[in-house]
Amino acid sequence: MTKKEKRPTIKDIAKIAGVSHVTVSQALRDFSCISESTKTKVKQIAREIGYTPNLAARNLALQTPASIGMIVPTLGSETAYNEVINSLSELAAHEKLCLLLGSCNRSTELEALYCKMMCENRVGALVIASCTSDVSHIKEICDGLVPIIFIGGKTGTSVENYILPDFYNSGKIAVEHLYHLGHRKIALFLYFPDNKTLQLKKNGYLDAMEERGLEPLIYWNGENTDTFQAGFSLTEQLISRNQLPTGIWCASDLMASGVIEALKIHGIAIGKKVSVMGHDNLFFSASPSNSLTTIALPKDEIALTAMDYAKKIIAYNTDSSMPKPDCKITLKTNLIIRNSTGRLL
Structure with a gap:
């Protein structure tokens, strides 16, 4: 269709078919009051002249989004x-x-x-x-x-x-899983900026740790909003201080990937010496290089x-x-x- 050509309308179909534009509208929408032969004729003409419905205009007229x-x-x-x-x-x-x-x-x-x-x-x-x-x-x-x-x-x-x-329950799920595997030094890695999602995860973690008589270990990444780098940097810091926990739950899968990368560099056996969990179940968490245990969002x-x-x-x-x-x-x-x-x- 060139710039000068007008878009075919219901009135164009009606003129060719020899019926009213109301009949054309009803035929295109399969109203039961219109005969099958008329519907077939109208739809064939619509195809031949390249008619497409103007849904915006129709919905505006009907006050329907x-x-x-x-x-x-x-x-x-x-x-x-x-x-x-x-x-x-x-x-x-x-x-x-x-x-x-x-x-x-x-x-x-x-x-x-x-x-x-x-x-x-x-x-x-x-x-x-x-x-x-x-x-x-x-x-x-x-x-x-x-x-x-x-x-x-x-x-x-x-x-x-x-x-x-249920981000609160995510915290409880993470602690329960790591505790069941024998971990007692279970850390939570968080990132900035803080928000209610992170607060809910943190509260679930804190309550689960308290229920088991464990000391909470919460680490923030400072002002770094690059969550991969945050996980990597936190892990590097804890290794350098000889304070690495045996179980780490990260507030996101991307942060957990940063943790895994740092552990690999230092030759620390993942899933054996240190267990790492994420949150969200993003597509890369299932890759062989990560094989990340995580908590899936629905x-x-x-x-x-x-x-x-x-x-x-x-x-x-x-x-x-x-x-x-x-x-x-x-x-x-x-x-x-x-x-x-x-x-x-």
Whole structure:
């Protein structure tokens, strides 16, 4: 189609078929009141002239959203968001919804800008993994315009609608696994900046250690937000001080990969002399070079739950006689055992 050619419309089909544009619209949407012969004729003409429906115009006329939005702090193989995005995008497509995506590079200013654009695009619902625990700027922009559901855990349960992995129980799972393998010097490696996700992991770890009468060993990486380098540097420091614990749980898989790299350099047997665990179950954790025991986020379940809420809130906003849905859900995290942990020798 050249720039001067107009996009074929329903009226063009109607003129060729010798029927009204209303009949064409109903035939294309398979209304039962239209005969099969008319449907076949209309659809054949639509194919021949290259007609494609203008979904934005249709949904605007029907006051039905054509899309849902999602905003994440960052994209890349080192985050869990890629897998959630892929699942949510596929689910949205099955509902004939387009997923509009914004990655704000951990900038609250860009996060606010994306929120504004999502509202202007009239998305039916907005799924947000916020940059920080403070989401006042998001609420101020979106309140009354777009229903929001928070994922990822940085907000905790302080927001109206959330899907929260059970990060507190992740801490208990990690300590229980390492304790069962005979470890008593069990450390938690954390990174900056601090947020509610890390606080929940830390609280679960502390309670599990106290229940077993063990002394907590918590190490922070200073101001280094490169979590791979943070894990590597912390391990190097502890080795140099001769203070290396036998069991290490890292707040992320990427941090655990840094720990594993440092241990390999020093020839320390991983899974024998020192056991290492991560969190998230990112794709690289299963690679032979890592074979990382980790705690898996329920990424597909997060996407399914978010899509379910989006469908319900869109239906409610179309028909307010329905009960208004809410979403306050905590999902289980699960232990994935690989070769990086083993019985203490």
